[in-house]
Amino acid sequence: MVYAGVDVGGTSIKIGLVDSNGNIIADNSIETDKSRGYKGILDDIVADIKVLCEKTGIDYHSIAGIGMGLPGVVDSRTGTVSYSANLGWRDVPVVHGLEVASGLRAEAANDANCAAWGEYKFGSSRGMDSVILITLGTGVGSGIIIEGKLFDGVSSAGGEAGHMIIVKDGKQCNCGLKGCWERYASATALIEQTQEAMAKHPESLMNKIAEEQGKVSGRTAFIAAEQGDKAGKEVVSDYIDYLATGLINLGNIFHPNAIIIGGGVSNEGPALIAPLEEKVNSSLLANEHNPKVRIIKASLGNKAGLIGAAALVM
Amino acid sequence: MVYAGVDVGGTSIKIGLVDSNGNIIADNSIETDKSRGYKGILDDIVADIKVLCEKTGIDYHSIAGIGMGLPGVVDSRTGTVSYSANLGWRDVPVVHGLEVASGLRAEAANDANCAAWGEYKFGSSRGMDSVILITLGTGVGSGIIIEGKLFDGVSSAGGEAGHMIIVKDGKQCNCGLKGCWERYASATALIEQTQEAMAKHPESLMNKIAEEQGKVSGRTAFIAAEQGDKAGKEVVSDYIDYLATGLINLGNIFHPNAIIIGGGVSNEGPALIAPLEEKVNSSLLANEHNPKVRIIKASLGNKAGLIGAAALVM
Numbered sequence: 001m002v003y004a005g006v007d008v009g010g011t012s013i014k015i016g017l018v019d020s021n022g023n024i025i026a027d028n029s030i031e032t033d034k035s036r037g038y039k040g041i042l043d044d045i046v047a048d049i050k051v052l053c054e055k056t057g058i059d060y061h062s063i064a065g066i067g068m069g070l071p072g073v074v075d076s077r078t079g080t081v082s083y084s085a086n087l088g089w090r091d092v093p094v095v096h097g098l099e100v101a102s103g104l105r106a107e108a109a110n111d112a113n114c115a116a117w118g119e120y121k122f123g124s125s126r127g128m129d130s131v132i133l134i135t136l137g138t139g140v141g142s143g144i145i146i147e148g149k150l151f152d153g154v155s156s157a158g159g160e161a162g163h164m165i166i167v168k169d170g171k172q173c174n175c176g177l178k179g180c181w182e183r184y185a186s187a188t189a190l191i192e193q194t195q196e197a198m199a200k201h202p203e204s205l206m207n208k209i210a211e212e213q214g215k216v217s218g219r220t221a222f223i224a225a226e227q228g229d230k231a232g233k234e235v236v237s238d239y240i241d242y243l244a245t246g247l248i249n250l251g252n253i254f255h256p257n258a259i260i261i262g263g264g265v266s267n268e269g270p271a272l273i274a275p276l277e278e279k280v281n282s283s284l285l286a287n288e289h290n291p292k293v294r295i296i297k298a299s300l301g302n303k304a305g306l307i308g309a310a311a312l313v314m
Numbered sequence: 315m316v317y318a319g320v321d322v323g324g325t326s327i328k329i330g331l332v333d334s335n336g337n338i339i340a341d342n343s344i345e346t347d348k349s350r351g352y353k354g355i356l357d358d359i360v361a362d363i364k365v366l367c368e369k370t371g372i373d374y375h376s377i378a379g380i381g382m383g384l385p386g387v388v389d390s391r392t393g394t395v396s397y398s399a400n401l402g403w404r405d406v407p408v409v410h411g412l413e414v415a416s417g418l419r420a421e422a423a424n425d426a427n428c429a430a431w432g433e434y435k436f437g438s439s440r441g442m443d444s445v446i447l448i449t450l451g452t453g454v455g456s457g458i459i460i461e462g463k464l465f466d467g468v469s470s471a472g473g474e475a476g477h478m479i480i481v482k483d484g485k486q487c488n489c490g491l492k493g494c495w496e497r498y499a500s501a502t503a504l505i506e507q508t509q510e511a512m513a514k515h516p517e518s519l520m521n522k523i524a525e526e527q528g529k530v531s532g533r534t535a536f537i538a539a540e541q542g543d544k545a546g547k548e549v550v551s552d553y554i555d556y557l558a559t560g561l562i563n564l565g566n567i568f569h570p571n572a573i574i575i576g577g578g579v580s581n582e583g584p585a586l587i588a589p590l591e592e593k594v595n596s597s598l599l600a601n602e603h604n605p606k607v608r609i610i611k612a613s614l615g616n617k618a619g620l621i622g623a624a625a626l627v628m
Contacts, residue, residue, distance in 0.1 A: 072600075073600050073603060073604065082600070082603045082604065083600045083603035083604075090603070129468065130467065130468055144567075146460070146465065151460065152569070153444065153567075153568050153569030153570065154443065154444055154569050154570060154571055154605055155569070155604055155605050156569075157569040157598075157599075157600065157603075157604035157605065158565075158566065158567055158568045158569030158570075159567065159569075160566040160567065160599050161566070161567055163566045163599055164478075164563045164566065164567065165480055165559050165562060165563055166479055166480065166482050167481065167482045168480050168481045168484075168498075168556070168559050170482075175599055176597070177562070177597055184482075242482070245479050245482050248479060248491070249478045249479055249563075251472075252472065252474040252475075252477045252478065253458075253467075253472055253473065253474065253475055253478065253567070254467050254472045255466070255467030255468050255469070255470075255471040255472030255473075256467065256468060256472075257468055283490070283491055284471075285471075285474050285477055285489055286387050286396070286397050286399075286471065289387060289396045289397035289404070289471075290387065290396065290397075290469055290471035291468055291469050291471065
C-alpha cells in the first residue's frame with residue numbers, strides 16, 4: 001500500500017509517498033502560497049502528489065489516502081483547522097476540502113502531533129505504549145501519545161506543553177503568557193542565552209566559534225563546552241536545567257515510557273540526552289519505586305511529521 | 315446493588331456502603347492502626363463493613379464488591395501499592411489481600427484518583443468527557459480523567475500535577491524539588507502566605523480575625539478581603555494567581571471540559587471560582603477559538619474518595 005503524507009508549514013510544504021512500513025518512496029517540497037487561499041493550497045498539494053506519482057510510476061488512484069499535518073489547532077474529529085496563526089486560517093474544513101480536491105480519503109492533525117505519531121509508529125519509540133515527543137525549534141512543540149492514542153484534549157485544543165509556565169512572572173512569551181517553558185528551552189532561547197553569556201564573557205570561546213561560523217547558533221555553546229570553555233559549559237548546563245524542568249513536570253503528570261527529543265538541538269546527542277535523562281529521573285516523585293522515563297533522541301529527523309501524517313491514514 | 319467504598323488515610327479510614335447511584339447508605343470512620351500491618355488493616359476494614367451491614371440490615375454477601383482508595387502510588391492494573399509514604403507500605407498486594415480477607419471482589423486506586431472518579435461519576439462533573447480534579451489541602455492532589463478513563467501514566471506513577479514546577483528554583487518542597495505548585499497553591503501555602511502578610515501588615519484585619527478564631531486558617535484572608543481589607547485582598551489575589559498558574563498549565567496541556575476544585579479552600583465558592591475561571595480562560599492558548607474550560611467547585615465534599623472508591627467496582 002502507498003499513502004501520501006503532507007507536512008504543511010508557514011513557508012513550505014513537505015509532501016511524500018510513504019509505504020506501509022513508514023519508508024519514504026519519494027518526497028518533495030513546495031512553497032506555501034498563502035495568496036491562493038486554502039483551496040488553492042490544497043490543489044497545489046494534490047498536483048504535487050501527482051508529480052511524485054509520475055516520477056515513481058505509482059498509479060495516483062492506488063494511493064490509499066492522504067494524511068496532513070498542519071501548524072495550528074486542528075480538530076481531528078471534525079477535520080477542521082479551528083485556528084492557524086501561521087496560515088491565517090480560521091475554521092477551515094481542511095479534510096473535506098482535501099477529499100474533494102484529491103478524490104482520495106483524507107485525515108488531518110496538528111503538525112507536532114503528526115511528528116509524535118510518526119516517531120511512535122516508525123521511529124525511536126516504536127513498540128512503546130505512552131510517549132511524549134518534544135520538538136526543540138523556534139518554539140517547543142509537543143505531541144502526546146497515551147496508551148497508543150494521540151491525546152490533545154477537548155476539540156484538540158490541548159497538548160501545548162511548550163506553553164507550560166515554569167517561571168511564574170518570567171520572560172514574556174509570544175502567546176501572551178509569561179515564563180512559558182519554550183521561552184527557556186527552545187532553540188531560540190538557547191541562542192538568546194548563548195548571546196547573553198557571550199556579551200558577559202568576551203574571553204569565552206563561544207565568541208571565537210560564533211565568529212568562525214558567521215553566526216550564533218544552538219550549537220555554539222555546545223561546541224565551546226566540549227572544548228572545556230567555562231562560560232560555554234554554564235550555558236549548556238543552565239539550558240539543560242530549563243529543559244529538564246519541563247520534562248520533570250511532564251514526567252510527574254504523565255509518567256510515559258519515554259520522552260522523545262526532536263528538533264535541531266537534539267542533534268547534540270549524548271551531551272544533551274545523558275544529563276537530561278539523569279536529571280529527570282532523579283527528580284521524579286517516588287522515582288526509586290517507579291519505572292524509569294527514558295529520554296531518547298528522535299530518529300526520523302524533520303521527516304517525522306510527513307511520515308506521521310501518512311500514518312494517520314494507514 | 316450495594317457496594318463498599320473505602321478511603322484509607324494515614325490516620326483514619328472512611329468506610330461506607332454505597333448504592334448504584336452513588337448515594338451513601340451508611341458510613342463510618344475507623345483508626346488507621348499501622349502497627350497491625352497491612353493484613354491487620356484490611357481485617358479491620360472488613361470487620362467494619364460487617365458492622366455497617368448489621369446496622370443497615372444489608373446481607374454482607376450481597377455486597378457486589380469493595381473499592382479502596384489509598385494514599386500513594388497504586389498500580390491499579392496489578393492491584394499493588396508500589397509505595398505509600400503515609401502508610402509506610404512498599405509493594406503491598408492490597409487487592410489480593412482484600413479479596414482474601416473479605417471473600418468479595420476488590421479494586422484499588424490512588425485516593426486522589428478515587429475522588430476524581432467519584433466527582434466524575436456522581437458529582438459536579440457528571441456527564442462530562444474529560445475532567446481534572448484538583449484538591450487543595452495539605453498538598454495539592456490531582457486526579458485526571460480523559461475521555462471517561464482515569465489516567466495516571468505507566469504503572470500509575472503519573473497524575474502528580476501538584477508537583478509541577480511553576481517557579482523554577484522556588485520554594486523547597488517536601489518531595490525534594492523546588493518551586494512545586496503545591497508549595498504556592500495548597501491550603502498550607504495559603505496559610506503561610508496569610509501569616510507572612512499579617513506580620514508585614516499589623517494593621518490588617520487579618521490579625522483581628524485570626525485572634526478571634528484562635529488561629530490562622532485558609533479562611534482568614536478571604537474573610538478579611540470580603541470586608542475590604544487591603545492586605546487580605548492582596549493575599550487572596552496572589553493566591554488565586556498561583557492557583558491559576560497551575561490550572562493554565564493543565565488547561566494548555568489537557569484542555570479538559572472542566573477542572574473541579576475540591577478540598578477545604580474550595581468552600582470559598584464564587585470568591586475563588588469566578589476569578590479563577592476568568593483568569594484561566596483568558597490565558598489559554600487560542601482561547602477565542604476553543605471551548606471554555608469550566609472551573610467548578612467539587613460537590614461531594616470529603617466523601618468523594620469513598621464514593622469514587624465504591625464506583626471502582628460498579
